[in-house]
Amino acid sequence: MSENKKISMSVVRRLPRYYRFLLELKNNGIYRISSKALAEKMGASASQIRQDLNCFGGFGQQGYGYDVPKLFDEISAILGLDNQYRTILLGVGNLGRAVVNHVGFQSRGFELTAIFDNNPSIIGTVINGLTVLDAGTLKDYCLSEKVDAAILCLPKESAEQVVDILYGCGVRCFWNFSHLDISMKYSDVVTENVHLNDSLMTLCYCMTADREKHPGITETASAPSRPQSSDK
Amino acid sequence: MSENKKISMSVVRRLPRYYRFLLELKNNGIYRISSKALAEKMGASASQIRQDLNCFGGFGQQGYGYDVPKLFDEISAILGLDNQYRTILLGVGNLGRAVVNHVGFQSRGFELTAIFDNNPSIIGTVINGLTVLDAGTLKDYCLSEKVDAAILCLPKESAEQVVDILYGCGVRCFWNFSHLDISMKYSDVVTENVHLNDSLMTLCYCMTADREKHPGITETASAPSRPQSSDK
DNA sequence: TAGATTGTTAATCGATTAACAATC
DNA sequence: TAGATTGTTAATCGATTAACAATC
Numbered sequence: 013m014s015e016n017k018k019i020s021m022s023v024v025r026r027l028p029r030y031y032r033f034l035l036e037l038k039n040n041g042i043y044r045i046s047s048k049a050l051a052e053k054m055g056a057s058a059s060q061i062r063q064d065l066n067c068f069g070g071f072g073q074q075g076y077g078y079d080v081p082k083l084f085d086e087i088s089a090i091l092g093l094d095n096q097y098r099t100i101l102l103g104v105g106n107l108g109r110a111v112v113n114h115v116g117f118q119s120r121g122f123e124l125t126a127i128f129d130n131n132p133s134i135i136g137t138v139i140n141g142l143t144v145l146d147a148g149t150l151k152d153y154c155l156s157e158k159v160d161a162a163i164l165c166l167p168k169e170s171a172e173q174v175v176d177i178l179y180g181c182g183v184r185c186f187w188n189f190s191h192l193d194i195s196m197k198y199s200d201v202v203t204e205n206v207h208l209n210d211s212l213m214t215l216c217y218c219m220t221a222d223r224e225k226h227p228g229i230t231e232t233a234s235a236p237s238r239p240q241s242s243d244k
Numbered sequence: 245m246s247e248n249k250k251i252s253m254s255v256v257r258r259l260p261r262y263y264r265f266l267l268e269l270k271n272n273g274i275y276r277i278s279s280k281a282l283a284e285k286m287g288a289s290a291s292q293i294r295q296d297l298n299c300f301g302g303f304g305q306q307g308y309g310y311d312v313p314k315l316f317d318e319i320s321a322i323l324g325l326d327n328q329y330r331t332i333l334l335g336v337g338n339l340g341r342a343v344v345n346h347v348g349f350q351s352r353g354f355e356l357t358a359i360f361d362n363n364p365s366i367i368g369t370v371i372n373g374l375t376v377l378d379a380g381t382l383k384d385y386c387l388s389e390k391v392d393a394a395i396l397c398l399p400k401e402s403a404e405q406v407v408d409i410l411y412g413c414g415v416r417c418f419w420n421f422s423h424l425d426i427s428m429k430y431s432d433v434v435t436e437n438v439h440l441n442d443s444l445m446t447l448c449y450c451m452t453a454d455r456e457k458h459p460g461i462t463e464t465a466s467a468p469s470r471p472q473s474s475d476k
Numbered sequence: 477t478a479g480a481t482t483g484t485t486a487a488t489c490g491a492t493t494a495a496c497a498a499t500c
Numbered sequence: 501t502a503g504a505t506t507g508t509t510a511a512t513c514g515a516t517t518a519a520c521a522a523t524c
Contacts, residue, residue: 019453020491024449024450025446027446027449028439028442046504047505047506048505060491060493066506066508070506070507073499073505074498074500074504074507075504076500077505091445091449092452095448095452097451105345106341107342107346109338110342111342113338116441120441121444121445121448121451122444161447161451185447191264195287196287202450202451204443206443208347209260209352210261210264211419212352212419212436213263213323213325213352213353214256215419215435216325217256217322217324218256219324219327219393220327221324222434252514278481278482289518291519298483302482302483304482304483305524306481306524307481309480309481309482481524482521482523484520484521485520485521486518486519486520487517488517489515489516490513490516491512491513492513493512494509494510494511495508495509496507496508497509498505498508499505499507500503500505
């Protein structure tokens with residue numbers, strides 16, 4: 013309930029993970045948990061969990077711990093998952109189609125209301141109940157329908173044009189799968205970037221660095237399945 | 245060229261971005277750039293760029309700046325993009341299909357050699373030149389073929405079984421789109437997690453928090469397109 | 477040479493962990 | 501009451517920024 017404190021992105025990015033673990037606990041019929049027990053389960057520190065939660069309020073009880081369903085509800089509310097932000101998706105290629113079909117919008121505060129593409133052979137097809145609209149009609153759509161957020165599943169160049177149109181129509185929230193740097197051009201927008209290619213390159217670095225650290229293991233086909241002692 | 249220093253993940257996660265900007269500069273025929281100019285372009289600080297690069301070596305020249313193609317090559321090498329890690333993908337649903345079709349593996353150090361699913365109606369179909377194999381043959385495949393990395397595009401439960409098999413076969417590198425916590429069970433693996441649902445919830449939080457900060461703007465359809473003064 | 481810009485050290489800022497009084 | 505565990509402050513650790521001598 014304490015407001016006004018500035019919440020750091022480090023904390024915010026941990027909230028969905030708390031949400032997931034609490035949901036699982038709840039589904040398993042566990043109604044109470046201490047920061048210590050949760051920390052162990054999540055591979056975090058109890059201190060961090062208490063610190064994080066106390067950014068938003070005192071949800072626990074001394075000597076008892078946290079009430080799981082209550083804490084779950086609190087975190088849902090903090091995340092704002094009860095919203096239904098009206099959302100459109102641009103670019104119905106492989107990635108766009110996967111997002112439409114795969115992502116659970118309703119339970120995460122968003123409602124997918126329309127999807128657009130500029131490829132004539134895709135326009136008019138139906139994906140997960142949504143008819144692909146002509147990207148040429150985007151502006152008209154935005155002016156007649158309320159659009160809270162947009163999902164960009166198109167290449168940087170097209171994304172740039174689309175963002176200009178959307179920004180002009182008042183859209184200020186973007187889930188961005190393109191390499192366009194939206195917040196560089198428009199400072200008053202909320203963006204969340206998903207850069208799959210960057211993620212893969214990061215993995216490549218980690219793998220390569222790891223190999224250099226543990227040489228000699230010229231891993232060939234049939235590797236040993238030595239048993240594992242779970243440490244830490 | 246300086247080794248042995250421990251590189252922080254904060255630095256590592258910025259490398260792909262440097263890579264992208266340097267590629268663009270190179271493609272635009274720009275052969276020289278100072279940390280100051282690059283910082284401006286990227287929305288970072290010159291200090292950070294110099295600090296980051298110097299984790300790996302002194303790539304610049306006092307009074308001159310950085311040679312763009314040279315620095316690009318250095319970063320490619322640091323990321324290990326010249327590798328061809330043999331990689332398999334598990335789970336050819338919407339997301340898996342998008343990854344197969346959409347991600348550029350070759351140029352990012354990976355080579356997709358096989359894709360698996362357990363759905364009989366999908367097995368045998370061809371996606372981007374790869375025939376979907378029966379997940380039941382996974383272990384045999386791993387024992388006869390070299391597998392450096394695996395991409396998990398399946399639900400948590402199936403992912404758990406698959407990871408056990410793969411770990412047993414010596415696979416130690418995972419690009420993980422599931423909610424399974426691999427490094428919790430196996431501490432000696434390299435993982436990169438992509439949690440789309442978490443990302444969307446983070447966006448929901450940011451949007452909701454932003455709205456609370458700027459109330460009164462009950463954004464309706466035709467929003468003003470007030471011109472933008474790019475600050476900072 | 478003078479100007480520019482790096483590499484690197486020192487200062488600041490922020491995030492995580494530890495400690496402990498408050499309290500259920 | 502005694503034991504447990506929180507909320508919160510203080511200490512530590514790490515990452516970013518600033519400063520500047522080295523040098524091209």
